[in-house]
Amino acid sequence: MPDWSIKIEGKPAVFTPDIDGTKPGTPLKVVQGDIVSWNNMTQQGHWPVPDDRNAYGSFSAMPVDPDQSSTAYNVVAPAGTTISYHCYCHPEERGQIVVVEFGQ
Amino acid sequence: MAANLPALRARWFAGLPLGLALMAVQSGAAQAGPCLPQSQPLLKIPELVSKKGVLRGTVVLTDEQRRLIFRSPGTRPGDPGSFFDCQPQRVRAFLGLEAVPKVPPSPGGVVDPVPGPTLRARVGDIVQLTFINQIDPNRFPYSIDQGEKRALGGGSGRNPASGCDLSSPGNPQLGYPLLGGDAFPDCFHGSSTGNIHFHGSHTNPNGTGDNVLLEIRPSPRDPASRAPLIKPETFRKQFADFFKACEARLRGDVLSAYPQTWNDAPLGPWTTTGTWTNEQSKLLQAYDARTKEDLWGANKKVIDQNQWPQYYIGAYPYCFQVPQYKEATWPPPPGGLKMGQSPGTHWYHAHKHGSTAINVSNGMTGVFIIEGPYDDALNAFYGPGWTRSQPVMVINQLGVSPNLLRQPAAGGGPGPGSQDKGPDFTVNGRFQPVVDMAPGEVQMWRIANTSGRSGAFFGGFAPGLQWMQLAQDGVQLADVNYKASKNKSFLLASGNRADILVKAPLTPGIYPVLVQHEVDPSDLPSANPVVLLQVNVRANVPPAKGKRAAFIDPAPPQPPFLTNITDAEVASTINNPRVIKFASTPPGFTSTPAPGQTYAMHTINGQKFDDGKDTAIKVTLDAVEEWRIENWTFGPLISHPFHIHINPFQIVEVFNPNQTVVNAAGNTVSKYVFYDNPAPDPAQCYLNPNDPSTWKDCRNVNDPSKPRIWWDVFPIPSGTGATDAQGKPINNAQGNQIMVPGYFRMRSRFVDYAGQYVLHCHILAHEDRGMMLLVQVSAPDKKVDPTLYRHH
Numbered sequence: 001m002p003d004w005s006i007k008i009e010g011k012p013a014v015f016t017p018d019i020d021g022t023k024p025g026t027p028l029k030v031v032q033g034d035i036v037s038w039n040n041m042t043q044q045g046h047w048p049v050p051d052d053r054n055a056y057g058s059f060s061a062m063p064v065d066p067d068q069s070s071t072a073y074n075v076v077a078p079a080g081t082t083i084s085y086h087c088y089c090h091p092e093e094r095g096q097i098v099v100v101e102f103g104q
Numbered sequence: 105m106a107a108n109l110p111a112l113r114a115r116w117f118a119g120l121p122l123g124l125a126l127m128a129v130q131s132g133a134a135q136a137g138p139c140l141p142q143s144q145p146l147l148k149i150p151e152l153v154s155k156k157g158v159l160r161g162t163v164v165l166t167d168e169q170r171r172l173i174f175r176s177p178g179t180r181p182g183d184p185g186s187f188f189d190c191q192p193q194r195v196r197a198f199l200g201l202e203a204v205p206k207v208p209p210s211p212g213g214v215v216d217p218v219p220g221p222t223l224r225a226r227v228g229d230i231v232q233l234t235f236i237n238q239i240d241p242n243r244f245p246y247s248i249d250q251g252e253k254r255a256l257g258g259g260s261g262r263n264p265a266s267g268c269d270l271s272s273p274g275n276p277q278l279g280y281p282l283l284g285g286d287a288f289p290d291c292f293h294g295s296s297t298g299n300i301h302f303h304g305s306h307t308n309p310n311g312t313g314d315n316v317l318l319e320i321r322p323s324p325r326d327p328a329s330r331a332p333l334i335k336p337e338t339f340r341k342q343f344a345d346f347f348k349a350c351e352a353r354l355r356g357d358v359l360s361a362y363p364q365t366w367n368d369a370p371l372g373p374w375t376t377t378g379t380w381t382n383e384q385s386k387l388l389q390a391y392d393a394r395t396k397e398d399l400w401g402a403n404k405k406v407i408d409q410n411q412w413p414q415y416y417i418g419a420y421p422y423c424f425q426v427p428q429y430k431e432a433t434w435p436p437p438p439g440g441l442k443m444g445q446s447p448g449t450h451w452y453h454a455h456k457h458g459s460t461a462i463n464v465s466n467g468m469t470g471v472f473i474i475e476g477p478y479d480d481a482l483n484a485f486y487g488p489g490w491t492r493s494q495p496v497m498v499i500n501q502l503g504v505s506p507n508l509l510r511q512p513a514a515g516g517g518p519g520p521g522s523q524d525k526g527p528d529f530t531v532n533g534r535f536q537p538v539v540d541m542a543p544g545e546v547q548m549w550r551i552a553n554t555s556g557r558s559g560a561f562f563g564g565f566a567p568g569l570q571w572m573q574l575a576q577d578g579v580q581l582a583d584v585n586y587k588a589s590k591n592k593s594f595l596l597a598s599g600n601r602a603d604i605l606v607k608a609p610l611t612p613g614i615y616p617v618l619v620q621h622e623v624d625p626s627d628l629p630s631a632n633p634v635v636l637l638q639v640n641v642r643a644n645v646p647p648a649k650g651k652r653a654a655f656i657d658p659a660p661p662q663p664p665f666l667t668n669i670t671d672a673e674v675a676s677t678i679n680n681p682r683v684i685k686f687a688s689t690p691p692g693f694t695s696t697p698a699p700g701q702t703y704a705m706h707t708i709n710g711q712k713f714d715d716g717k718d719t720a721i722k723v724t725l726d727a728v729e730e731w732r733i734e735n736w737t738f739g740p741l742i743s744h745p746f747h748i749h750i751n752p753f754q755i756v757e758v759f760n761p762n763q764t765v766v767n768a769a770g771n772t773v774s775k776y777v778f779y780d781n782p783a784p785d786p787a788q789c790y791l792n793p794n795d796p797s798t799w800k801d802c803r804n805v806n807d808p809s810k811p812r813i814w815w816d817v818f819p820i821p822s823g824t825g826a827t828d829a830q831g832k833p834i835n836n837a838q839g840n841q842i843m844v845p846g847y848f849r850m851r852s853r854f855v856d857y858a859g860q861y862v863l864h865c866h867i868l869a870h871e872d873r874g875m876m877l878l879v880q881v882s883a884p885d886k887k888v889d890p891t892l893y894r895h896h
Contacts, residue, residue: 001523035271041330056274060272061270061272071246072509102189
């Protein structure tokens with residue numbers, strides 16, 4: 001199953017899937033089993049965390065330093081789930097991971 | 105199924121076993137356009153070709169977005185109900201800057217996978233490759249080598265998981281590596297670090313040769329533009345001077361181990377401003393300052409001992425010779441080459457311990473064709489330049505992170521996103537491509553199974569296609585073996601190659617070539633035949649005539665150094681061989697995953713690679729030895745593909761205790777039984793469970809008059825537990841079932857090149873996780889690094 005990287009760019013930061021031609025802020029579509037990481041391209045630390053940590057746990061154990069990528073988050077949520085997340089350091093910075101059926 | 109499949113194939117499929125079908129390729133992927141349609145022409149891979157005795161070029165390791173195919177559900181390839189989807193994936197890739205022809209993007213500007221450039225040289229040539237690592241590691245999950253940081257002590261040093269890639273479903277206790285039990289350095293890690301293994305090469309394993317212990321980190325990047333700062337031109341002058349000096353050394357002495365230290369000019373002295381080693385020392389110190397690692401410290405210790413260090417930043421010059429054996433007979437007179445490079449189909453791939461599986465799966469593989477008298481003989485028969493016009497086929501299982509980085513299923517076993525037996529095979533980055541042939545034409549296919557996991561069992565060429573095998577693992581077959589290979593099924597385990605002559609039928613149409621994914625022969629009864637590629641016998645071209653429609657006869661003559669290794673050569677090692685034990689423990693998952701449960705562990709001689717103990721196999725240069733390679737894996741069955749670098753080997757016995765035979769009544773029965781002596785069926789053999797000396801191939805015929813085949817990868821048969829006639833375990837005095845390993849015995853000449861290299865399992869996730877061992881070949885009269893390389 002695929003691996004995905006989400007760029008953290010700008011100030012305030014915007015989360016954008018690292019896929020050629022993708023508009024800033026576009027939600028990432030994944031399927032169950034995919035792996036997601038965050039690529040911090042800013043000069044600040046950021047820490048993407050799910051809005052509902054009881055349901056989805058932690059994406060990574062620590063903040064993503066500037067010019068670093070996060071560890072891998074293995075999506076286990078089933079299709080039909082939308083994982084909304086925000087930056088723990090900057091709560092106004094928000095993104096989404098949408099879990100779809102394979103092939104959708 | 106693609107709409108353009110002719111009816112002929114559909115008819116042929118109708119006669120095949122159930123479950124065999126082309127599977128649908130989905131369109132409308134989540135974040136991409138449709139897949140590239142099936143039945144694409146076989147891609148011509150760009151080539152770097154040697155000129156005037158030198159193979160010169162630039163190989164850039166970069167990250168690129170490519171369209172990959174994924175199979176769902178994650179069951180076996182070819183299972184009914186499977187279908188495919190394509191997604192834009194960021195992968196690590198080898199690019200050949202000067203390689204031609206260039207591959208244009210697919211329609212819509214999408215980039216589909218392309219193997220690394222085909223390298224084409226000739227025996228006697230010098231290889232001069234500039235290797236540049238421009239990966240942006242941040243485009244992947246955090247995977248920077250951390251071993252040196254661990255060596256500095258502190259908190260990370262106390263955590264066995266530190267240094268390993270981390271993958272978590274939200275709770276690290278349920279993620280990799282904590283759940284799997286892997287520890288650094290025998291875990292997945294460091295996938296942005298690069299190097300190249302020239303698989304099948306018989307050359308210098310040290311310095312700038314086939315040195316897989318090198319770790320070349322990515323170039324630093326410009327903070328603003330993110331562009332890599334080290335470019336192909338950055339060290340062009342230093343490398344050009346070095347390549348010139350290297351060529352002169354190797355032309356003067358084919359066995360030269362130059363360069364051996366960082367003081368060897370013109371790459372050094374490292375203390376002289378402007379030399380490449382001086383620049384590397386600065387880059388390493390800057391890297392350490394930025395990352396809090398200690399690469400420079402590790403290198404400096406080695407440099408101070410006048411040895412070749414392990415760590416580099418951004419760029420590396422590979423320079424070695426493809427040695428040509430020039431004598432007309434064997435053995436040669438004293439003082440010169442004892443073996444030489446076999447001309448044939450070899451290959452290259454990423455070989456950074458901890459990331460070979462993901463890098464190879466990403467597509468960091470390519471073919472290394474070494475031409476020689478073999479090609480001359482074929483071209484004399486088929487026509488000038490014929491061999492260069494023939495298809496080169498790179499099989500791979502393209503994908504991204506290994507299964508272990510994804511959480512297992514709640515009840516144990518593969519979880520969502522895992523793929524049993526790995527991804528489906530592609531050929532030259534394409535799914536089920538089409539090879540055009542004229543009616544009756546004979547083509548030579550150079551096939552390399554560069555997959556990191558599955559073997560490809562070729563058991564199903566479509567009726568009408570005929571074939572004969574010219575070479576195995578880049579080494580020509582003797583004529584008798586060539587003739588015996590006609591239309592015989594064969595296995596290409598991970599890492600194997602075969603050159604085959606394929607003859608098309610006269611009737612135009614589509615003829616599929618079917619394979620089964622195999623990691624153990626026991627897979628085959630239930631493995632689905634899947635289409636690897638398709639032969640299109642064209643209707644609009646005249647049939648081939650004359651030699652172009654004939655199998656060459658006899659096979660091209662072998663080089664004289666490919667003589668059988670005799671009993672006299674291996675002398676005392678026949679009765680006292682080195683015994684090397686590969687073993688996989690079964691996974692510890694028996695219920696809902698919980699901390700403390702483990703994935704399978706993979707060891708050699710009870711150890712994992714580089715665990716701090718001196719476990720290296722020590723051989724004296726020019727020794728000729730017989731080894732017994734055992735497989736203590738009992739379930740799930742895995743025939744670990746044994747691979748050793750630098751020198752090929754011959755097989756003198758294969759013992760597969762799980763082997764089946766067909767008896768006189770036509771029934772399939774176990775070849776070996778552990779009860780009733782003599783065995784109940786004449787087709788069977790009795791093994792005494794209490795006498796290991798009987799655990800061998802009861803019908804082994806090691807006929808020294810028959811030329812043996814040379815290999816550099818060979819699957820070790822799995823082991824079995826002894827059972828009685830009722831299938832109940834036969835126990836030893838301690839009450840444990842008697843376990844009988846599978847094995848093969850091989851012979852090899854450890855000649856020409858001293859130094860350090862490795863043997864390992866070619867299921868590369870096993871290698872990354874520790875199933876690798878150093879081989880140290882020492883030469884009393886040569887200055888060769890005697891110390892073990894360490895990961896840190």
